[in-house]
Amino acid sequence: MIRIQGLAKSFVGQDGRTVEALRDVDLDVGAHEFLTVLGPSGCGKTTLLKAVAGLVPWDDGDILVDGVPVRGPGPDRSVVFQNFALLPWATVLGNVAFGLRMRGVGRAEREERARALIAAVGLAGFESKLPGEL
Numbered sequence: 001m002i003r004i005q006g007l008a009k010s011f012v013g014q015d016g017r018t019v020e021a022l023r024d025v026d027l028d029v030g031a032h033e034f035l036t037v038l039g040p041s042g043c044g045k046t047t048l049l050k051a052v053a054g055l056v057p058w059d060d061g062d063i064l065v066d067g068v069p070v071r072g073p074g075p076d077r078s079v080v081f082q083n084f085a086l087l088p089w090a091t092v093l094g095n096v097a098f099g100l101r102m103r104g105v106g107r108a109e110r111e112e113r114a115r116a117l118i119a120a121v122g123l124a125g126f127e128s129k130l131p132g133e134l
Contacts, residue, residue: 001028001029001030001031001064001065001066001067002027002028002029002052002063002064002065003027003028003029003062003063003064004025004026004027004028004048004052004061004062004063005026005061005062005063006024006025006026006060006061006062007022007024007025007026007048007051007058007060007061007062007063008020008022008023008024008025008058008059008060008061009021009022009044009047009051009056009058009059010059021044021047022044022047022048022051022058024061025044025048025061034121037049046081049079050079051063051070052065052070052077052079053073053077053078053079054070054071054072054073054074054077055073055079065077086131087131088130088131088132089130090130090131091127091128091129091130092118092123092126092127092128092129092130092131092134093111093114093115093118093127093128095131096114096117096118097110097111097113097114100113100114115127
């Protein structure tokens with residue numbers, strides 16, 4: 001579970017002005033729940049995701065993952081941005097299993113785990129497709 005309470009984050013722009021990226025953000029995401037963050041460019045979506053991952057500090061508020069305060073990056077969470085993370089020459093199964101492969105997980109186990117994740121997001125049947133074919 002992710003709980004965000006009163007999250008605020010500002011940046012100082014190149015012109016010296018303060019830009020408020022996030023203000024008083026409250027959000028609860030339950031276990032096994034999927035969430036889509038939508039909004040125009042520059043509204044704070046990426047800042048929010050990076051804060052939850054512990055990649056950027058914030059000015060005010062709290063972020064808890066499974067009841068534990070986020071103080072920095074951790075192995076229990078990450079952010080993967082599609083533009084930079086997909087291997088266009090690898091299948092859906094290959095892309096999903098890639099991290100497990102890099103961690104030395106055996107082929108049978110990584111394929112089983114990757115197939116379960118693919119099914120969880122509604123892409124069962126697309127395992128052999130390339131990203132550009134989705």
